[in-house]
Amino acid sequence: MEVNRVVLTGKHVRLEPLGEQHIPGLAAIGTGQDFWGFMLYGDMKTEADMRNWVLDILEREKKGGDLPFAAIHLESGRVAGATRYLNIMPKDRGLEVGGTWYGPDFQRTAVNTECKYLLLTHAFETLKCIRVQIKTDSLNERSQKAIERIGAVKEGVLRNHMILPDGRIRHSMFYSILDSEWAGVKKNLEAMLAKYP
Numbered sequence: 001m002e003v004n005r006v007v008l009t010g011k012h013v014r015l016e017p018l019g020e021q022h023i024p025g026l027a028a029i030g031t032g033q034d035f036w037g038f039m040l041y042g043d044m045k046t047e048a049d050m051r052n053w054v055l056d057i058l059e060r061e062k063k064g065g066d067l068p069f070a071a072i073h074l075e076s077g078r079v080a081g082a083t084r085y086l087n088i089m090p091k092d093r094g095l096e097v098g099g100t101w102y103g104p105d106f107q108r109t110a111v112n113t114e115c116k117y118l119l120l121t122h123a124f125e126t127l128k129c130i131r132v133q134i135k136t137d138s139l140n141e142r143s144q145k146a147i148e149r150i151g152a153v154k155e156g157v158l159r160n161h162m163i164l165p166d167g168r169i170r171h172s173m174f175y176s177i178l179d180s181e182w183a184g185v186k187k188n189l190e191a192m193l194a195k196y197p
Contacts, residue, residue, distance in 0.1 A: 001090040001127050003067050008118040012075070012110040012196065015118055018058065018068035018082060023051050025079030026070070029103025038137040039101070042165035057084065057099070064088065068099070071115050073106060080106040083115050085123070087133070094131040095123060110196035116150055117189045124182040131178055138171040147175050150192070151185040 008015040027047035036043050044050050060066040068084035081102030088095045097119050102111055123129040134152055136143040148154065152175035161172040177185050 001093050001129070003085060003088050003090070003095070003127060005067065006122065008069075008122055009074075010114040010118050011193075012073065013080060013114045013118070014072045014074060015069040015083070015115060016072060018054065018061075018070045018084070020051075020054060020058075022070040022079055022082075023047065023054050026050050026054065026082060029079060029081065029105065030101065033101075033104070035101055037164075037166070038140045038143070039099075040162060040164060057082075060086070066099075069115075069119075071102065071106075071111060073111060078105075079103075080111045083119065085119070092131075093127075093129050094133070095127075095129060096133045096135065097123070098134060110193060112146065113150075113189060113192050113196075117186075117193060120177065120182070120185065120189070124177075124179055124186075129179065131176055133174060133176045135172045135174045138173050144173055151181070151188045152177050153181070 005017040024047065027050040030050060031044050031046060041053055044053060057066065057068045061068055065088055066084050066086045067088065068082065070082055071080040073080040083100040084098065085095045086098055097116065120132060123132050134147050136147060138157055155174045155176055158172045158174060160169050162170045164170050
């Protein structure tokens with residue numbers, strides 16, 4: 001399983017390799033948002049915070065464990081958010097889809113559904129993964145519902161899994177999709193996407 005930089009394009013969104021050129025667009029939609037409280041990076045209050053976040057994610061990519069993307073909304077041409085592959089395990093043909101966030105204008109639109117569709121299609125059909133995992137904060141019920149809606153299977157809770165920058169101890173909900181389940185999940189995602197013009 002060889003994971004390389006790639007551009008994934010759908011009807012509503014293009015996932016392109018994350019770079020420093022995306023920082024202004026990400027800062028415009030991401031600074032000051034409350035969803036950072038569920039994530040591992042601390043609050044993003046300024047463009048400098050966003051720059052530090054992007055540089056950190058790019059360093060993780062250099063170490064081989066992550067492959068980050070900027071999500072570009074095709075109709076507007078705007079940066080919609082970011083997502084990535086992480087915890088990439090070539091030997092075990094598995095990875096995680098995560099680190100995902102979108103600006104408020106792009107939440108509850110086709111963007112997240114299509115990003116998941118593009119990432120999962122590439123993972124199962126090109127990279128030949130046998131398992132893709134997704135995790136979220138146990139307090140983030142909206143995220144849990146979205147993950148369950150696409151057909152991922154809840155595996156359980158890792159208790160006291162992480163200490164967040166504000167000191168809160170996070171329990172993480174883990175979900176997975178297996179290669180044997182992908183056809184059903186793909187059909188479900190395609191039905192969800194068909195509802196958008």
